Each structure stands twice: as structure tokens, then as C-alpha cells.
Amino acid sequence: MTDNTPKLPKDERVAVYICHCGGNISDAVKVEELEELARRIPGVSVVRRNTFMCSDPGQQLIIDDLKAGNADRVVVCACAPHLHETTFRGAVARGGLNPYMYEHANIREQVSWVHHGPGATAKAAKLVQAAVAKAGNLRALEPIRMEARRHATVVGGGIAGMKAALDLARRGIDVTLVEKSPFLGGNLARLDRLFPTEDKAADLLASLYAQVTASRRITVLTCAEVVAHSGYVGHFDLTVRRAAPTTTEDLELIARFEKAGSPLGTFVPFVGFAPVLPATAEETIAVATGAVVLAVGFRHYVPRQGEYGYGDNPEVVTLTQLIEALAGEQPGGQLMVNGRAIRTMALIRCVGSRHIPGVDEEDENGNLNQHCSRVCCTASLQAEREIKQRFPETVIYDFYRDIRAYGRGHEEYYCGASRDGVLFIRFEPTGRPVVARSPAGSDNPLTVTVADKLLADRELEVPVDLVVLANGMVPGDTAKLVELTKIPTGADRFLLEVHPKLRPVEVKEAGILLAGTCQAPMDTTEACAAAAAAAVKAAAVLSRGYVELDPFVARIDPELCKGTGACIEECPQEGCMSLVDGKATVNPALCTGCGMCVAVCPEGAIEVNGWTLRQYEAMVDAIVAAPVEA
Amino acid sequence: MTAADAPKILILATEDCAYPGANSVGQAHLTYPENTFLLRVREPAMFPEKFYLDCFDKGIAGIIVMSCGVECPYEGAYNALAARINRVYQTMKARGLDIRRLRLTAICTVCNRAFLKEVQQMVDLMNELGAPGSEVKATSPAA
């Protein structure tokens, strides 16, 4: 943005308006006296009073004075600015003046309502004096308008990525969908039926996949990764690399896909959809985009070797593995897992979740998973119910800490599992169940032992045929992405939003959004809602083809700037400030107007529009100056 | 002492937290002394060290920086602010100014009691210390 405002005229003329607010102000502040005092402040050209400045007649006073050329800047002394600052800026604009040639003096909440004695008028006069001093240093400002490309990039082709891509496309925005593996569908493709609707994951994915591939606005790139990123909201330039898959996981999926022998574009259970054959050669694609939605998903926690006997005993499986077994062929009236008949089983919850420092063991990278994985409780109940319904003779022991069946329709699974006879046994994090091979000659291969408080902490021993570990969700491999985009991760190592309460799908950098389980564990409903919420934020930026930003950004005076670079070092926004031809420049699209650069500039060459240091100095001068005499 | 010659206290109040907090005090019709002057700021991290020292030179007796604290909406700004205030303290000490004249605190939008407490403490202190620079000759515990 260029600022062509001429230097301040020495003969600025400030109009001051004093509101009585019925009596809210005038009962404590002697407004006639204040009017007289205001008249004597140098630079003040006109002073008027009104019972309610916010009323139409009050605003008309401003408009009339400006149209008559009585003033070139305006101060209204009234209530707190958040109530009527915009009202009066509007009146200033209607009077033909730039709306930023306006300053507000808060003489209600910060004078008449807190100072009830005779000093209230003098205090109000000081605030008016300060406001006039600031007004003398105002300059005209215009909102910053940046063009924005009507194109978004979605990274990740799981349920959240496909949903976000589709939502943006439906809104008329072109989308490039970048998926690392050769398949669309993500982790959801590796599930069977979903609680609480009992929808088939395959059906939901098929419906999204059909729409994604049918949309002329969506370009799908599989076997693809974003390898470079630059620019800012509305103008991101990405480099995407397509290459032949090399990871073990991808190769396993490809093997399963080939074994299934299904044509391209059809669903392969526990694999997903292949829109095209896996890439065989490397290619680099430049993507010019306006916003980036990250939907890179999660990984299932894989228990450590020996954790609850996992890896040491073929009878110990994860919940993910149990779900796949249940989805497969189950001939006869007996639950079969890995070729073994299961009559009695144990399920252990919070495996890889809810770790406690000092109690649980860190992984090889020193990480604990202190978070709750949110979905495993109900997913476990769902699996237990299914087993009880299909194989009613199966005995199920459920070792739990808390049953977190929080969602709509989830509690029904808990009630149902209890009704079906699942036996719930609570354990403390310090007294986790122990899985061991049963002594020779037992009917069951494994024994689960746990201290039971109800039995006065005596040990409860449960012989079982199968142990299922309800494994949680852990962050996917986001290291490269984090390095590229500088998006922070939380202590839980999931991607971190800018405000966990109010701005859950945004990150610090405008135009980059989070969708789904890359941010935290979620179920499908929640991931789809998050994807749509991310998409709507992208749509807000892109659908109009431009972004309009507040003018309150840093501005460099090139005549004063000596190019020390101190501001660039201090600026918290990556890429916002840079040196061009030895002078600092600001990218207004990235500037938040925090003013940290102002404080460190040795030449005093930087100001934040609308909030300048010079204005504050003028206000302090007015405050310490001798009071205006009546 | 009349309001006009009472030591002047400058309050820099963030527009997101402390400034609305001061308004909330007004809404509740609570009261505090008149020698307090609140300026609405976007983010106090914009003020260089010189600004504070100039204020004292100009005759401001005490300054309370009412920030958003850890709820600060600008990344890194609160830490930068706290570090800067610490550097101002060093210069104040060197100049013989009582560092209690400058205080960094966090006030939320409805922190009425905290606001009043901060203001009253500074007012009491200013009544004790007097004009800035007066402690240079006197022996001050913090100097």
C-alpha cells in the first residue's frame, strides 16, 4: 500500500463534540465548563454539546460541520469507544472526511462513572486535551485490499481432505488435492462400520470419492507431496513432487491392491481408492494457490514389543486388527482371530493414550502420549457389542480407566455392552493389567492379572484366549510439513491451532487451515465438521477474489530507515518484513500491527497506522501539560 | 492535594483486555482516584524503552502497563514486552528512579477488583514517592 497523505497541515482544525449521555456524563462532569475548556485547546476549531451524540441529531452536528468546512478532524467525548467508535467514524465518512480522521475520548466509563467528585471535569478536560493532541497527529487511512487466487490446495486425501476439497469445489473454488500415498481414503478405508450410525466406511468414502472425481474443479495428485511453500494468504506458491512410492506402508497397500485385482476407481477394503496407477517416475508440479488446507491425518498407535504381551504372543492384537478380523470371513458360530477360536477375551483400554509422566514409559524418542484418543472407547464398545451379538457365547472382560462414550448415540453402546454381559473391570494407571502366558495345562493361552479394589486390592486373574489392545491415535508424520510451513505442534505433537477455543481450524499464518485428525483425535463426524469449518474459512478468503484487511499495519518512513534490519529480527511474522534496496519493507498481508518493530527501530522510522508512537507522545505531552484554564 | 497537582499516573491499557476491563469498572460505578490517565493501546510491546524514560522525564510519576498477559493475541509480544520492561528497570536503577514507578501487569476484561487494586497500589506508592526524580536524593529502598 502506498501512502500519499501529505504531511500534517500545521493549521489542523479539530472539532470536539461532548455528549451528555442523558445525564450519565453531565451529572458528574460539568459539560458547559468542559465546553469552555475545550475551546481553549490550541487547534480546536469548533466545540458542540448534545444530550446524545449517538442520536441522529448528534451525528448530524458532525456531518454539518465537516460539510461546512469547519474542521478536518473530529473528537467525540462520550461513552466507551467499543460502543460508538464505528458510529462516529460513519458520521465522519458521511461528512466527507476520511473515517480515520477521528479520535474518541472516553469520558463516561473512564470519567463520569468512576470519578464522582469535583475533579471529574478537570479529568475529562485532560482526556479531551489528549484526544485533541492525538487527533492532530492522525492521517487518512484506507483498508488494504489484496487480490486472492480462487484456488485452494488440500493436503491429505483421507475423509477430511476429500470433504474439504469437495466443499470448496461446490463453492466454486478450484482445488488441488495432494495425497502422499497412491490411494484416497486414508485411515477410514481401514475401518469397517462406524459408530453410532453403523454406516459402512466404504459407502461413505465411495460417495465422497465419486463426487471428488466427478468435480471438474478438483485435480487429484496421488503419490504427491508438497516440498516447497512460499507466499502469503491469497498468493501461495507450492511445489509438489510426485514420485514412485517407496515406504513400506505404501508398498504393502499396493500389494494388497494388486492382490484384490479390482479396477482403478473402485474401493479395495483396507486399502482405499486408486484414481490412477501409482506414479513410476518423478515429476515436479508448481501449484499457484490462495489457501492451504492441511488434512494429513493420524497414525494408529502400534504397541511396543512386549507392551501387554504384544509382539511376543500371537493372541495379543490391537483393536484395529480385531476390526479387520471381524470384517473378514467368520464361518461358524465362533469368533476366529488369526485362525484361533476365541471363547474368552480381554480388552484393555487406553493403550498408547492417557500416559502419565513418571508412571508410563517414554518411547524411543522420549515421547509420552498424555492425550485421550477420544474414539477408542466407543469403537471398543462397538466391537464388543458386535461380538456379543454375532457370537453370544464369547466371554468379554473389559479393563478400563474411564468409559468415554461421550458422543451422541455413544452411551447406547455402553448400555448395550453392559446388557450383553461384557464384564467391566476398572484399573488405575499405576496398576495396569499384566498379560502373561498361562501356566502349562491351562485351557486358555493367556492370563490377565489386575489388582481389584473391590476385592480389597487382591489380584484378579482372568484366563483368556485373546487380548485386544484398544490402541489410540497418534500424530502422523508431520515433521517435513512442520519444517516447511513453520506450523507449531503442541505437547501432544499434533498440529497446533492458533486459539484452541475460538479459532480451532486456523493457524498463525493466515490462509493455512487445519482439518481433521492432524490436529487432534476425532471421529468421522468431527473430522468432517472440522474439514467443512476449514473450508469455509478458505472460502471466506477466496470466494470474493480479494482479501480486505485493516489498515492498522506497520509503515516505514523510507527517508528515516537506514536498513539496520532490527525490525526484521524482531518481527514475529515469518516473511512479513524484509530489506529491499537497503530499506525495510512491510508486507501488509502478513502484518498484524503488533508494533514490536516500532520499539526496536533505532531511527524511529516505523509507525503502526492509526496507533503511532508520535500520537502517544503527543498524548503524554497533553497529560503532563498545565491544565487548560477557563 | 488537588487532582491537578497530584502525581500523574499513566496507564497503558490493551484494547483487547485491560481497556475493556477499565470500562467494566465504570459499568459497575466503582471508583478510583482521578490522577490516573488511561491510554488505549493495541499492544504495549510497541513502546521503546525511551518512551517510558521520557514519560518520567516529562513528569509522569508512575506507569502501569496493563497487558493481556499470556492471553496476548500477538505472538511473542508479551515476552518482548516483559523483557523490555526489565531493561527499562535497569536504566531506572542507574538513574536512581524507584523501579516501582513502572509496573507490568495483566488485567482481563472483567477483572474489576484486580484493576482497582493495581491502581490503588500505584496511587499509594506515588503519594509516598512524590514526583519522579525526587527519590534520587532521598534514600530509597529500591534504588
Place this chain on the structure above:
Amino acid sequence: MTSPAPQDFDALVVGAGIGGLQTALDLAEQGYKVAVVDRDPSIGGKMIRLSKVFPTLDCSSCITTPKMAAAAHHRNITIHTYCEPKSVAKVNGRFEATITQKPRYVIAEKCTGCRLCEYACPTYVPDEEQGGFGARKVIRVPFSNAIPQLAVLDAENCWICGKPAGKCMEACPTDAIDYFQKPQDFTIRARAVVLSTGYELIPDYSAKAFGPMSGHPNLITSLQMERLLAPHGPYMRVLRPGDGKEPSSIAFIQCAGSRDHTLGVPYCSRVCCMYSIKQAMLLSGALPLADITIYYIDIRAFGKNYEQFYQNAQAMGIEFVKAKPSVVSATPEGSLVMKYENQETGESVTREHDMVVQALALVPAWNPAGVIDAGVADDGFLKATSPKLQPTLTTQEGVFMAGVSAGPKDIVDAIVEAGAAAMEVSNYLTAQHAAAAE
């Protein structure tokens, strides 16, 4: 009286809590014109009335007010408060909503929010905005950060204190008081509707569960505790309502009405574990010497960083007891006597607490029956037709839902869902627009 001319909008949002406001903002930012109606005299819903929020412990007012102001000042958003939707019907593919403006007994166009009427009013009644603790005037601006800042008179308690007019009418400098105001209907036409009508606490659980003890002043609800903890609450500190003493032992009863097939509702209300932990933490800050006990069935700390928050509470010394207690009697000193069986040890215990907070179940605040064709599920919340892929779709095309009206949820989940609803509305409007262009 003539009805004002119908107003045309792209979307009508019913409910101006955090969910409704977020939907409105996400639509308005794309250039859509949005009308928002709310039954309360202020926007902000439940969130503006909370103390702090979990797990960040941000001051709730501080993070709600900017959203409220953003919506109120947005050029594409028009807000109508103190309104009830009377009927919302689809006519030729567009919705015609008849909205009833409830009488404020104050002419909104004239009122400047100066509160002179409030100062003049001689009658005090318990302040529902402060959980019934503290007092307010019969005519008042509802609370300090209410938007809009307009006075509202509660006709039930007004006895028109002077002759010929009350003191408020005498005090009003703009002649804004009108004792004879009647409900007035007006029409909003919109191409889509979003229901974000929120929740109330279950009203009758306390009486059913605790019988004669239910009215005890020291047996309070969770939302009342929010007010006691708010820095601008009724006492500006935590005191026991019964006698104004500082409580030294406070208990929380979890699942008060939730997960209770006989006395309450069968579902989990989803937020109570976390807000009770938050309240317990705030209490231990405000009353460092007090004993705080949370009686629970399961602690459902399932959201992002919630489990760590729970662990912190345990580390702070807050006691967690797995039990569902009953309040059986009160001591002469005003403490409440509870009986329970500790579900971990099997012991039967009788224990006194100075004050007891019931974490009451969330129930829908509004039923669309008779107003708008939108289905309701067995749990009373709005029915979703595509709960997995498009969780904000209701049973009527063009009608969407967000926030707790679509089932209990916390603030962050409500905000996410509100964004999702805005996305679905945008796509619905885009498709309509495309169809009209063909």
C-alpha cells in the same frame, strides 16, 4: 399498528450464542447477508455468562465480547434480539419467517442505553443474569457487556411506581419508555435457515433426585457456580449463597441428570466433567484452603489437552471419588449431608460439604415443532440426516443446525460445527444460485 416491510436475507440464523454468531460471521465474511434472531435481550448466549473456559482458563467474557462485537458491527449481519420465531415456512423455495418481537417496553430506536431508567427504578428483584444471586432493577440493561445496550423492562415485576407514570418514564431523556408496547410480528425472508438454539440445564432433576433438599440455598447448579466464580459475579468472590460465608468444603455431583434413565436423560452431556474440573481448579485458586471433591462415574476428558487438564487437577489436590451421591439432609449450620457408595472400594459413606454443585444435564432449549419443519431425534435434539459426512443437515432441505441444538458439545466443538454449518449453507446457496442462473 402496521407491520414493517419484510426484510430479505441470504440466511436466517436462529440463536445468537457462540454457535449462531460463528455461523453468521462465516457466512457474512463471504458476502452473504445474514439475519440473526435471539430470544434473549442480548446476544452472546451461554458463553458470555461463563467465568472462564477450559482447558485454557481464558476469561470467557474476554474472548466472547470480540466475537459479539464483530457480529454486531458486521455490515452483512443484522441482529434482532428479544425475538421468538413464530413460523418459518418454505414458500417457492425461499423461507418466510414470522418473527415476534417481544415487548421491551422500551422503544429500541429511541433508547440510548444510558441507564437513567435503571437508576430511577425503585424495585429490586433477584438477578437471573447472576444465577438469581444479587439483585437487579425491574428495568435495566441486562448486563455490563450486553449487546445491544438497550434497556428492557420486566413487566411481571413492574407495578408502575408513580402516577401517572413510573419513575423510569420520568427519568428517560428520550421518551423511550412505552408501557403499552405489544408483541409485534415482522417478516424475514431468507434462502436458508440455521438453527443454533442451544441448551438449558435440566429443570426438574434436583427435585426428583433430592426431594426436599432440592431447594436448599447451598445446593446450586453448575451455571450458578459459573456466576460465583466470574470476576464480575454477584459477590465478586466465592461465597455460600445460604449465609454469605466462605465455604471450606465444596462437592460436585457429576452426571446430575445425565446418563440417568430413570430421573434424567440417558445421554452424556459431554461438557460437565470438564467444566466441573475447571470450576474446581478456579475454586482452589479462590479458596486455597477449601477441600474440593468431584463425585463422578467416568471422567470424560476426551478433547484436545483435556486429559492433561484433568491430570493437573488431580495434582492440585482436587479429590476425585467414583460415586453417585445423594443429598439426604442439611446440618443446622447449612452444610449438606451426602450418602454414597464408593464404587471403587464398596464402602458406604456419609459426608458433609458446605456447598454442593450439581453438574446438571444439558437439554435442548427449543423444540422446532409447530414453528419450522425440522425433525427431532429421541434425545430431543435436532435430528441429523447425514450425521457422518454432513453433520449439520436437518430433515428439511435448506435448514441447517449448529452448536448444542444438534446435541451437547463444548465451545470449541460448537464453533467447529458452526463453521461447518456455514459451509453447508454456502454450498446450498451456491447451488441455488447456479440453478436459478440456468
